[in-house]
Amino acid sequence: MNDFDIKYEILDYAKYNKRLLDICSNPNNKFQVIKQQDLGKSRCGFPIEHYTIGNGPKHIVYMGGAHGNEIISVDFVSQLMNNIALGKGTFEDFDPNEFTIDFIPCQNPEGYFTTTYALNSVMNDMSPQEIEAFSKRYYLAYKSDDINSMAVNACIRTVCNENGLSELSSKLIKLFWKTYLNKDFSLRDVEDFLIANTKINGMTVSETVRNVWQQRKLDPDLVIPKDKMHHKIFDNISIDCIPEIDDAHIKLKESLRKIYANNDFPIATLANFFSNSAGVNLNDNNEFYFETQKRQVAEEGIVYANLRDNNLAKSIPGPVGSASVDLNGEFVSEPENEALYEFLARQDESSENYAFINCHGTGGVIYLYPVADDDLEQAHDTGVERNFSFYINNRIATEYVKETGRAYEDVKGVNDPYKHMGYPDKITGVGDVLRKKYIASFLLELSKAGGNPIAPYCDYKGNYVPTMFANMRACSKMMQTIRSLSYLYDTNYTMHYENGRVVYGTTSRR
């Protein structure tokens, strides 16, 4: 049951196309893979591809690559497709008459191909062992960048909290990183910054800062370099890693040149490119977050990303990406998102959508939307009609994470399940908007080892294989769960009160 076929490679444009072609034309396929009409095109003209396996009425959609740098998601969705087609492992008893699995391997081909071309300009000839070692180096560099940023933030926060200035701390954290943008700094600089900006006496500041540093076992003489260590690893890459093999590639290269023309971003970010070629972050590209970002810009000027990326501007088009092409203009929804919305709306209209899994890179977390409507007053007053989305979401996600736990136990000896997201009702990204809108829509953060794009590859046996394996098994589990719940997809329940007693009924949902 655990006999999945798992490959280990970094897929650039050529390798991605080859993998998908190989999957479609594999004579060993037990279930046919059909390449459907593209869902749309990116600005530069890269297709947003769509494949299916099965002809059943219950559709489950798997999408990867919303963030171009989260390459494990494209890898996973394509490998899932391969394993279902071959009827490998738990997919042995896949029922193509009951289910159709829709695959959108890469929603954001521009960001994905930018990232993987850049990676492959360094990693192309590496053996699997070399890929693993190199990814480990990256993982550690990425982690150090986070550790350093978190330690500085903790110093600022602790000094503020201990001196009755806690409301100042997040403002000072932002100001600190802006002040030290592109500058090396030491612990002494952190102290001087705090003394100058809080007017607290030097002895107190110094003692607190040095304590925080010590608790975190950091060297007090550490000089934190202006260049992030995870960027330094890709210092030598250039936009020329994109070959001009067709019109789409030529346009992509032109767009990237524009983004990097003013030296606003380290060139190394080509290898960690979240956005599309317009420099827009597809998950942030929704009206809700657009308004939030505009508010932030009005309050604080340029808005930067967090921790290891706190030197990268988010409020202008770039590698991390803004919420829209121009924050001063009207909101523009990007073509990759429009293609997805149209596809999901079509499925919803024909009552085909049983689950949508929006795969992202790192976290080992599933985001769900199990929040019941707060309509009790109305229930007492006039009665209400409710659907079972809350229950369906909750059941699928709960069984999903449990199965990941069992899969980890099988491969690693420890039951270590994925987590549910902490605030399931919080809406900021496109993934959240979709989770709220559709019946069983999830955002899945794949690899437990953090550090896009390549940290998920840093430990083949300990992280990469378990990631693939656990999520494939959980996919089978999801099909079982959907089978047991399927009648609820078509049902609503009603409730009203009569003489103080609740009266329940059912009605058709679709």
Ligand SMILES: [Zn+2]
């Ligand atoms: Zn993401």
